[in-house]
Amino acid sequence: MRARTERDNALLAGSGIGAKQATEVAHELDTLARRQGVLEDEQLEVMEQREALDAHLDHARATLDAAEKELTAVTERRDAALLDIDSGEAGRHRARDEVVATLPAELLAAYERRRAQQGTGAALLQARRCQACRLELDRTALSELRVAAPDEIVHCEECGVILVRTPESGL
Numbered sequence: 590m591r592a593r594t595e596r597d598n599a600l601l602a603g604s605g606i607g608a609k610q611a612t613e614v615a616h617e618l619d620t621l622a623r624r625q626g627v628l629e630d631e632q633l634e635v636m637e638q639r640e641a642l643d644a645h646l647d648h649a650r651a652t653l654d655a656a657e658k659e660l661t662a663v664t665e666r667r668d669a670a671l672l673d674i675d676s677g678e679a680g681r682h683r684a685r686d687e688v689v690a691t692l693p694a695e696l697l698a699a700y701e702r703r704r705a706q707q708g709t710g711a712a713l714l715q716a717r718r719c720q721a722c723r724l725e726l727d728r729t730a731l732s733e734l735r736v737a738a739p740d741e742i743v744h745c746e747e748c749g750v751i752l753v754r755t756p757e758s759g760l
């Protein structure tokens with residue numbers, strides 16, 4: 590477009606062109622000038638859009654960076670928690686093995702059988718209430734428990750788990 594304008598200007602400046610041709614050239618120059626104005630406006634608009642997009646992109650990158658940092662921190666906390674859980678579980682397994690080694694075979698068999706059946710093998714009897722099913726034992730069951738030998742295996746009459754008697758059992 591600029592080349593066209595220069596050519597037209599050269600034509601106008603040169604000698605020997607007719608009045609009609611001069612009018613046409615002047616008209617074209619006018620049209621080109623208007624078109625150039627429109628294109629410059631569009632260029633400006635595109636530059637503004639580009640600046641806005643750049644700012645938006647910078648913001649998005651910063652958000653992404655922050656999210657990635659947060660993800661890394663959360664992942665590290667999760668891994669640490671998993672390690673804690675693993676070592677805690679290993680410790681409980683060791684403690685359980687130690688307890689199991691001290692139990693009479695008959696009691697252990699009864700416990701494992703009950704646990705396989707309903708998920709819970711034994712529960713504390715606290716204040717006359719079975720801590721597995723949360724039900725309070727009736728008078729008859731309680732009096733039977735009172736006369737049972739300390740090493741006798743006793744069960745909850747409601748849910749069947751082995752009841753562990755302590756001074757807090759309310760017997």
Ligand SMILES: [Zn+2]
Nearest residue numbers: 719722745748
């Ligand atoms: Zn029960």
